[in-house]
Amino acid sequence: MASPPPSPLTTPLSTSAPDLPKSAPPVPILPSQLARIYSVLHPAALLSVFAARFPALVADPVSEMAQQLPILALAHVTYAMICLPPAGSDVSPSAPTSPASTASGSATGTATPSGNVILRPGKVGRRRTRDSAAGAAGASAWGAKLAPALLSLTLTTLLATPTLSILLILFGAPFTTHHVQTLLCAAHMAILSSTALIYVHGVDGPVWKEIWGCKRPGDAVWGGALGTAVGAWLGAVPIPLDWDRPWQAYPITILAGAYLGFVGGTMLGRSLLFGKRLRFDEGEESGKKVD
């Protein structure tokens, strides 16, 4: 989860998609004007607020992180609800006409008979019916978005935050002290990385298997999640230096890295790296070797 993806290791989706019938397509930003504007506004706002509050963060990391946490959660859920398709909908760019998306959708539905339990009753059917409606989402759509939003917040708190806390400690965060800092830092990272993922993908088994294997095609959501992780990883670099700066205290640089990484990952994921996948090995999945 924590290595910068060098470009030779990615491969365009176009070559790999036919070989991966199970894979859910990359998630685009919703086509509405509001979504397009807000999807740029949100990362910019995140960064500027973080920069503005940075002195306060350095002065008192715990209270500042705790204060910002609900605001971040709210902002992020709003971003997801405005800009991203909720779990269960299907708004891939070719959705209205392409048979490929139907095929992939049904494949996802059928390939894992038991993997998709929650939020997926009649998913396949609903996808088709919602195809045309997705673009011009009416007021009723907000109701459909609320459930995934709540689910994503719940899972972020209950699963992602503890997992990330444990990971932070495994990477060398203090084990006996600084528990609050670790927990809050993990909570921030969890919101940045997981909220949108859960909102978009629900608890779709095959998709999450892809996520654990870092096999998702690049998009704003996955890019943001991976970027958060890579950024936090790189954020640990300045901590040991003997510059005696107050911002070198434990969670601050990691948090800064996570924010920067999230914004960078989101932007790269929806533009340059859209649809590209992280590959571990040249020979891996031998059918799709691109040289």
Added chain:
Amino acid sequence: MVSATSAGPGPERPNLNGSPNTVPAMSSRSPERNEHRKPQVPKALAGGNVQDQYIKGLEREFKFKHLGVLGVLGWILFLHVVGIFFFTKGFLLTRMVLENKSSCEVLPFGDASSVGKKVDGCWHPKSFDKAIVIIIDALRYDFTVPFAPIVGTDSAQLFHDNLPVLYETAVNSPENAFLLPFIADPPTTTLQRLKGLTTGTLPTFIDAGSNFAGTAIDEDNLVAQLRAAGKNLVQLGDDTWHALFPDYFDPDLTRPFDSFNVWDLHTVDNGVTGNLLPLLHPENSTKWDVIFGHYLGVDHAGHRYGPNHPAMAAKLNEMDQVIRDIIAKLDDKTLLVVMGDHGMDSKGDHGGESHDEVDAALWMYSKKRIFGRTSPETVMPPMLAGDRYVPQIDLVPTLSLLLGMPIPFNNLGSPIEEAFIGSNGNDWKNLMTVNRLTAAQIKRYQHEYAATRGADDDQESESMKLWQAAETSWQKLSKIGRSSQANLRSVSESYKEYQRYTLQVCRGLWAKFDVPSMLQGVAVLFAVIVLLVFYARNVKMDRADLTGPLLTLVGAGSAVGVVVGASLSFAGMAEMRVGEASALMAAVGSIVGASWAIFVTSGFLSVPLPRSLWGWLAVTFTVTQSVGFASNSYTIWEDEILLFFLSTFGVLAGVSSMRQKSTADRVLGVYHSILFVILGRLASFSRLCREEQMPFCRSTYYASATSSTSAPWQLAIPFLVALILPTVVRSFYAGSKSYEGAATLWIGMGFRLGLFITSVFWVLEGADDGEWLPLSKETLKSVRVFLAQLVLALAFAAGTTAFIYSKPCISINFSQGNAESESKGKPSAPTQQAGRTTVTILGFGNVHGTRYFLLVVNFCLGIILMQKPMGQGAMGLLLWQILSLLEILDTNALVLGNSAIGPVVLGLLGSFYYFKTGHQATLSSIQWETAFIPLSSVQYPWSPILVILNTFGAQILTAIAVPLTVLWKRPLQLNDQSSSSSKSSNPSIKLLTDVVQAACTYILYFATINLATTMWAGHLRRHLMLYRIFSPRFMMGAAVLGVVDVVLIIFSVAGVRWSTLSVGDIFGW
């Protein structure tokens, strides 16, 4: 590659139902875990007499190529040794410490002319009975003289004109005081400076002869001379003095203060002043003879604020007042010396060799009017530190002679003329006498030093000429009897010329880095790395096949090199000894030859870029760590960085495992990845902090931060290891049904027994420390020595024998079929075809790995014995993590892929556990006492080997495990006996090639680290932290590289020979 058809109907017992003939035993990894069983008839059954000859040929080929491969590794070791030697020769300045002491009775000249009257002073009549030596740490010369703008735009800074007393007295009453710039020899750190100021000699990194652990000065020095003369010495302030001169000072009056709290400007200074002034009362004047007062406030103000700060001004003002107070209380018989031990740079730091750092001030004062000036120009103290300066070591002869002491034996300084010329400035006879004394002592020292070094005097022929000239004119003078001032002056100056010339020669010898030699070393080390990169990662040919041409060309190249080097040296064109020149040229020649072999003969050349994320990861780990050694912070926190890297690898391994197609691979891979990360984090709780890590680190390795014995609860760790570790190993064997044959006995019994005895050993050790048992120390010691030797015998004697002779860890069962009688004696083929015998082979899937792993178990046992209880837990975790890593490599298809990540992560593990076994990259963390675990006295060569086993145990264990990265669960591949016997099809050669690749990759990791630490140490050779951080890390890197090379050659790669032969014996070739 032909995929093996898993013949067995059941997963447990694949029956060998007599395949028509033995299928060419090429096999790819079976997707099914633990079921690598193929219908391959063991050789014992096949018994092919027809092919005996052929099989013998294959075996011979393997043995032959194996020797060749060892030759290549030996050559790499040779290059490393040459490279490190040449760098070290230029970098580690060494000076021998002579134990000789000057004594009052023996004058330095050979002639008896001046022996006699030592009434008031040893070698020279003394001027003072008592002295107060005040060191104001970091008193830069320009703090003491009035501000004088050099350029018009200069303006006074806050540190100017705050300490006028020294200048005022020197100008107003030159007979009472003088002030001079006082130039330090770098490194300008207080400890090194105090050595110079008391011994009169130059600092080097290794003062050979002193012991590493202690800092106490062994050489003859002023403090020791004063003490020997029965003077009562008092020390106030900086406690560094007590590390250098333990027990020299009056315990009742001495007040040491902690010197490390840079933020505290006042505690030390107030302590010194508060204790000093009362001692100057007349009623206390008999209690002491010499007071050394060491103020730290100016230094700390510089470190904290820099010189241009009000706090510095206030501090200097305070010092001014202190000196005035002392002057007021001074009596006639007492000499007052105030000096800085070094200066400070513009930020207030010091340690290097810039002018601001070396320019200190020296001021001497006495109520007696005895100081003088030799000429009117020198009446005023110089305005700039560059004018008329004296080296700091000049204090030693000056102070010695003023106090009537003999000059310390090692002194290289000269008497300061202002102190001996007399108040009229014309007592040249006195000055000549002291110069002659000093010069004679220097000559005596030079002679003794040359004799100890085994060289003869005439090497310094120029200095001998100067000495002879001075002596001749002195003798002329003494024959004449009375002589003019001018003559006396010229003799005095010719002695001084000799002194200064000798000092310059010694500076060249001891204080100058030999940069060309360092560059030669770095170049050789760099060339090895380039060759290794191509040889290990980028050769398309079989490495075993490349061995022939490679070794031939290497041999030819070195032969030419030796000849060229020797003749260059004889011809006098190279300023090196014959041996050195030959070694260097041999290295160069062999590098050229090897380049030819690798780049031309193999006919393949491309940029060696990694081709997978794993490859990139391996490069990233190695390179970022190497780059990080340029920073002292990353060097200090290396253990945390290694944990970070290992966790990164573990998480990525988990991610990669999630991508595996087979469910078993996925589950096992994720499980072992999680296990790997958790074990690493668990091990990280064992730590021994280095001084620089404080206060962000808590030592847990010993009972407390200040002890070096284990806490009672830690004695439970060895028992836990004995209980758990064999079971863990067993579970990994059982995973591939390999817990058979020798493994049951060796792991289940031998290993566990050894670990148990080790636990008992450490309990007895604890009982000895804590005196829990009513047994004498001698009894306990002999019992312990016996137990330890038992474990070592078990691990290395019995273990090696077992490793060489034991069969693979498999179990072959014949079913009770209807034709059991036929299964043995008869020629095989018909029997097999009849299909009546069922052969079940358990442990087939990991036959190479489990067989070789026995060697790792042996070494693990031996190394665990050598660790402290906490370290034993760490080593247990290391073994577990190694096994986990091997499973990760297997489930991610990295074993046969020859990925670089396996050896590199092993290297990371080795480095990481070095720190987890109570070590740091410092000389003081070497656990010398472990040499006495199995011995009662120091015995060569065993004691050094034992210390190495303790110190580099982790790297040794991982080096032993390196071949496993390509052997673990490697499918058994046998030669295609029915097809043509083309050489390339010999699978044991492929195995050998893979092992060499893994070994070279492992070497590459440590070689890169070594090159990086070497280059940084060379580049930062004037860095403040060179002696504390960069030099020790360089030495550690070099030592680790050498140890790893040797272990790989004589144990790891050599061990592959026995394990492969043993497998071949059973399964054929």
